[in-house]
Amino acid sequence: MGDLGEVVGAPAAEGHKDIFQQNKMPLLELRDIHKTYHLGGETIRALDGVSLDIDSGEFISIIGPSGSGKSTLMHIIGCLDSPTSGTINLDGVMIHNASARQLASIRNKKIGFVFQFFNLLPKLTVRQNVELPMIYSGFSSKERRERAMNALESVDMEDRSKHRPSQLSGGQQQRTAIARALVNNPKIIFADEPTGNLDSNTGERILQMFDKLHTEGKTVMLVTHDPDIAAVTPRRIEIRDGKIANEIDPKLSGQTPRFNIGTNN
Ligand code: ADP
Numbered sequence: 001m002g003d004l005g006e007v008v009g010a011p012a013a014e015g016h017k018d019i020f021q022q023n024k025m026p027l028l029e030l031r032d033i034h035k036t037y038h039l040g041g042e043t044i045r046a047l048d049g050v051s052l053d054i055d056s057g058e059f060i061s062i063i064g065p066s067g068s069g070k071s072t073l074m075h076i077i078g079c080l081d082s083p084t085s086g087t088i089n090l091d092g093v094m095i096h097n098a099s100a101r102q103l104a105s106i107r108n109k110k111i112g113f114v115f116q117f118f119n120l121l122p123k124l125t126v127r128q129n130v131e132l133p134m135i136y137s138g139f140s141s142k143e144r145r146e147r148a149m150n151a152l153e154s155v156d157m158e159d160r161s162k163h164r165p166s167q168l169s170g171g172q173q174q175r176t177a178i179a180r181a182l183v184n185n186p187k188i189i190f191a192d193e194p195t196g197n198l199d200s201n202t203g204e205r206i207l208q209m210f211d212k213l214h215t216e217g218k219t220v221m222l223v224t225h226d227p228d229i230a231a232v233t234p235r236r237i238e239i240r241d242g243k244i245a246n247e248i249d250p251k252l253s254g255q256t257p258r259f260n261i262g263t264n265n
């Protein structure tokens with residue numbers, strides 16, 4: 001047995017703290033995450049031992065066929081759901097057994113979501129939709145309006161702020177949803193099949209927008225079954241039957257990208 005006291009440079013209690021601060025932790029650290037559903041006597045292992053680190057500023061895609069566990073993974077990392085077992089550290093906070101109320105608060109401050117079907121509230125204007133995540137933020141109505149308009153400007157939607165979602169194209173609805181995801185300045189943005197309901201050109205514009213957010217320093221995770229979409233991100237993680245695949249399937253590696261977003265060619 002080695003004498004721990006003689007480990008080279010073994011720091012005093014004070015020194016420990018410094019070492020941990022120097023070794024920057026990843027933004028997200030998942031260890032052996034399982035999510036099991038029991039349905040009609042059947043056990044479904046939606047996630048079956050997922051471990052993953054994501055650093056601040058990464059642009060990453062989660063790719064895999066339908067039913068492989070992508071959305072389940074995104075919901076768990078995004079504080080919409082909790083794992084059956086395993087640990088998750090998000091931005092220094094262990095979230096795997098947080099209460100629903102704690103998760104809601106973390107989600108509101110740290111996470112932005114973009115969904116395939118936009119999920120805008122039809123009775124609210126574009127600006128009101130973007131203001132929604134700020135309801136509990138303590139901002140005055142004037143501040144909320146200003147921040148919403150800034151977010152809308154960043155997605156070139158400031159001239160549609162008074163429209164209702166039904167008066168917008170699909171691409172404009174998705175840009176509004178991106179503005180809503182950005183407005184609380186989240187640590188990470190999740191986009192689940194964000195171009196799934198858009199034509200190819202409009203989809204490309206939306207992917208360019210995520211790329212721009214990434215170059216501005218945001219952490220962005222795209223969830224997709226489409227290799228051409230995964231091809232736009234520098235890092236890709238393939239998930240199959242609830243597990244992370246060791247090697248990405250060459251067929252999924254997007255050799256001939258359909259989307260031109262600037263950084264992949
Ligand atoms: P993906 O997003 O990759 O298409 P999901 O994460 O939605 O896959 O689903 C993974 C697996 O878990 C699928 O077999 C799905 O049927 C199952 N599943 C997802 N949600 C539930 C649920 N609430 N109850 C039971 N099974 C579920």
Ligand code: MG
Pocket residue numbers: 070071072
């Ligand atoms: Mg899904």
